[in-house]
Amino acid sequence: MCSGLSNNEETTDFGPNLKILTPNSQIQELQTIIRDKNTSRSDFKFYADRLIRLVIEESLNQLPYSDCHVETPTGAIYDGLKYRSGNCGVSIIRSGEAMEQGLRDCCRSIRIGKILVESDSDTHIARVVYARFPEDIDKRQVLLMYPIMSTGNTVLQSVNVLKEHGVPEQNIILSNLFCTPQAAKTLVRAFPKLKILTSELHTIAPNHFGQKYFGTD
Numbered sequence: 566m567c568s569g570l571s572n573n574e575e576t577t578d579f580g581p582n583l584k585i586l587t588p589n590s591q592i593q594e595l596q597t598i599i600r601d602k603n604t605s606r607s608d609f610k611f612y613a614d615r616l617i618r619l620v621i622e623e624s625l626n627q628l629p630y631s632d633c634h635v636e637t638p639t640g641a642i643y644d645g646l647k648y649r650s651g652n653c654g655v656s657i658i659r660s661g662e663a664m665e666q667g668l669r670d671c672c673r674s675i676r677i678g679k680i681l682v683e684s685d686s687d688t689h690i691a692r693v694v695y696a697r698f699p700e701d702i703d704k705r706q707v708l709l710m711y712p713i714m715s716t717g718n719t720v721l722q723s724v725n726v727l728k729e730h731g732v733p734e735q736n737i738i739l740s741n742l743f744c745t746p747q748a749a750k751t752l753v754r755a756f757p758k759l760k761i762l763t764s765e766l767h768t769i770a771p772n773h774f775g776q777k778y779f780g781t782d
Contacts, residue, residue: 579746579766580753586623586764590615592631595677596743596764600771606683609777614743616764617667617712624740624762625671628652628706649706655680657711657723664710664740678702680726682719691718693726701732709739715770717748724756734758743770 571601596614598604630646637643654677681695734760744763776782
């Protein structure tokens with residue numbers, strides 16, 4: 566289950582669709598290593614991948630399932646669950662691409678689209694400059710992947726372009742590692758039906774994530 570917030574924030578302030586990984590010592594250690602300026606790049610990537618996997622797996626729990634029945638090797642009938650058809654991932658370039666392997670590790674054949682959003686250096690206004698999706702994305706549940714949210718503007722534009730391609734707001738699940746309260750408020754106000762899954766709500770986001778993960782710092 567998902568609960569708990571950093572900085573004594575209350576989840577009720579952000580509506581029912583913002584979910585946070587249940588805090589524990591393992592998650593806090595991963596968050597600490599990622600924030601530590603002395604962490605080597607190899608360690609950073611290793612522990613970031615661990616946190617990504619935890620977030621992706623919990624994000625998958627937000628997808629719809631259907632009942633199913635299978636026969637075991639002993640001939641018994643087992644009442645189980647299976648994903649409903651039509652899931653896909655969309656990563657926001659470039660840092661969102663760090664989360665793609667974590668999704669593929671959990672869903673081997675899942676299709677992944679991409680969005681590129683650029684911000685004006687003077688006005689900081691974000692705009693979508695590239696988007697590539699499966700042709701039937703409007704019929705799919707979408708895991709939108711973006712690890713760091715400081716203002717929420719990049720994700721705001723990305724959700725808008727998904728909606729322009731016919732994806733219902735309630736069919737989008739944002740998979741995120743670190744989110745500020747400002748970004749959370751921006752998104753839940755703009756998209757009250759959007760599902761958001763993050764590992765932490767904190768006023769200070771590790772904005773060096775993409776550069777450190779891809780070795781461009």
